[in-house]
Amino acid sequence: MKQVSVLGATGSIGDSTLAVIRKHLDQFKIHSLSAHTNVKKIVKLTLEFLPEYVVITDEVAYVSVKSELENCQTKVVYGTACLDQLVSESVVDLVVAGIVGNAGMPSVLAAVAAGKTLLLANKEAIVSAGHLVMSLAAKSGAKIIPLDSEHNAIYQCLGQQYQVGVRPADVNSITLTASGGPFWQKPENEFLHITPEQAVAHPKWDMGAKISVDSATLMNKGLEIIEAHWLFNMPNNDINVLVHPQSIIHSMVNFIDGSVLAQMGNPDMQIPISYGLGVDKRLKNDANFLNLLEIGSLTFVAADCQKFKCLQLARDAISLGGIAPAILNAANEVTVDAFLNRRIGFNQIAEYNDRMLNQIDIEAVESMEQLLQLDQQVRTQTNTLIKQKTNHQS
Numbered sequence: 237m238k239q240v241s242v243l244g245a246t247g248s249i250g251d252s253t254l255a256v257i258r259k260h261l262d263q264f265k266i267h268s269l270s271a272h273t274n275v276k277k278i279v280k281l282t283l284e285f286l287p288e289y290v291v292i293t294d295e296v297a298y299v300s301v302k303s304e305l306e307n308c309q310t311k312v313v314y315g316t317a318c319l320d321q322l323v324s325e326s327v328v329d330l331v332v333a334g335i336v337g338n339a340g341m342p343s344v345l346a347a348v349a350a351g352k353t354l355l356l357a358n359k360e361a362i363v364s365a366g367h368l369v370m371s372l373a374a375k376s377g378a379k380i381i382p383l384d385s386e387h388n389a390i391y392q393c394l395g396q397q398y399q400v401g402v403r404p405a406d407v408n409s410i411t412l413t414a415s416g417g418p419f420w421q422k423p424e425n426e427f428l429h430i431t432p433e434q435a436v437a438h439p440k441w442d443m444g445a446k447i448s449v450d451s452a453t454l455m456n457k458g459l460e461i462i463e464a465h466w467l468f469n470m471p472n473n474d475i476n477v478l479v480h481p482q483s484i485i486h487s488m489v490n491f492i493d494g495s496v497l498a499q500m501g502n503p504d505m506q507i508p509i510s511y512g513l514g515v516d517k518r519l520k521n522d523a524n525f526l527n528l529l530e531i532g533s534l535t536f537v538a539a540d541c542q543k544f545k546c547l548q549l550a551r552d553a554i555s556l557g558g559i560a561p562a563i564l565n566a567a568n569e570v571t572v573d574a575f576l577n578r579r580i581g582f583n584q585i586a587e588y589n590d591r592m593l594n595q596i597d598i599e600a601v602e603s604m605e606q607l608l609q610l611d612q613q614v615r616t617q618t619n620t621l622i623k624q625k626t627n628h629q630s
């Protein structure tokens with residue numbers, strides 16, 4: 237029986253993870269679940285899975301959950317420090333990192349430092365702290381299995397050759413596929429009028445609001461380039477992006493002999509999560525088998541970095557190095573939130589991200605404390621920039 241800690245249990249990755257675990261209760265036991273604000277859902281999940289611990293990271297929500305679970309055997313604890321402690325407990329076999337944003341970074345680092353098998357969905361953590369994740373993994377021997385569908389596809393194609401942070405010698409390049417999001421065919425001069433409702437309506441995947449907006453700006457693909465850069469130790473030039481609107485091929489590995497291996501499947505996160513939870517062994521999944529005859533054709537188009545500037549910004553951040561990806565990530569978390577709350581337009585996400593990436597001096601990454609301080613600084617500065625611009629316009 238493997239003991240699993242699911243961080244971000246109330247989100248979309250949490251849903252898909254727990255859906256897979258429900259089908260294999262003979263193999264998995266939930267050790268701990270985490271939630272931020274969703275009291276109703278975490279109470280329901282706790283009563284279903286009866287974990288040892290539930291961690292709540294929002295103070296107000298903690299008080300409610302604690303009172304609602306008064307008579308339950310599960311221990312209800314508060315705060316991010318508890319996440320770090322729980323993922324490091326010796327009984328925990330697998331940690332699913334499903335928290336959204338840099339808020340999940342300390343717990344990712346704690347799991348890696350403890351040498352755990354980490355099933356990584358939280359791409360912002362590796363974007364911001366890739367350097368630290370890799371050096372900790374090299375020391376602790378932690379196994380990092382990517383759940384992000386593209387990176388999981390590459391992980392599947394590499395098979396036994398995969399070792400986190402090591403580029404296999406016979407790999408020429410990798411190709412990340414992108415759905416293109418809802419607007420890849422929309423003229424840029426119409427970006428101004430895009431609403432949050434339109435932006436979160438992803439054509440192929442059912443995901444949380446933040447990653448859905450990232451897919452719409454193609455920042456998601458940019459973050460994924462940075463994620464691939466760290467996981468597979470590949471430079472910018474060897475990471476290709478191809479728009480593939482059907483989202484059937486999840487990514488490809490191009491080998492030095494001209495062979496290309498791709499992983500395919502319907503767009504359903506239960507598939508990569510199953511492969512992650514099985515740790516290289518395939519779990520039976522009743523979900524959604526692929527029917528290529530029904531789909532008919534698979535098409536590919538070049539990604540437009542001029543129109544989707546966030547894609548180019550991510551490549552720039554890799555070239556700048558050091559803290560640049562962390563700056564871009566923090567700015568993007570603020571601008572996406574501002575867009576979702578109708579404080580800025582869709583087109584301004586890239587504009588402000590660009591301004592922030594280019595107004596802070598780039599230093600080397602040294603520690604988690606440095607990155608957390610930087611994250612706060614960038615958030616404050618991005619919010620100030622948005623306020624100044626908004627006041628100026630009104």
Ligand SMILES: NC(=O)C1=CN([C@@H]2O[C@H](COP(=O)(O)OP(=O)(O)OC[C@H]3O[C@@H](n4cnc5c(N)ncnc54)[C@H](OP(=O)(O)O)[C@@H]3O)[C@@H](O)[C@H]2O)C=CC1
Nearest residue numbers: 244246247248249271272273274335336339357358443444
């Ligand atoms: N959804 C998907 O299919 C995919 C997601 N990913 C990545 O996985 C991560 C999660 O995405 P997704 O599940 O869509 O996001 P959701 O918004 O659906 O869920 C986010 C989860 O994180 C929790 N959370 C939010 N803010 C905080 C915080 N400050 N501290 C601690 N926990 C917090 C939420 O808790 P609560 O709801 O209780 O407030 C919730 O459990 C992201 O990094 C995303 O990029 C990658 C590939 C695919």
Ligand SMILES: CC(=O)[C@@H](O)[C@H](O)COP(=O)(O)O
Nearest residue numbers: 384385414415416417451456
């Ligand atoms: C499911 C998943 O991995 C997402 O990151 C997905 O890739 C988003 O789709 P696009 O960013 O390609 O639109």
Ligand SMILES: [Mn+2]
Nearest residue numbers: 384385386460
């Ligand atoms: Mn992805």
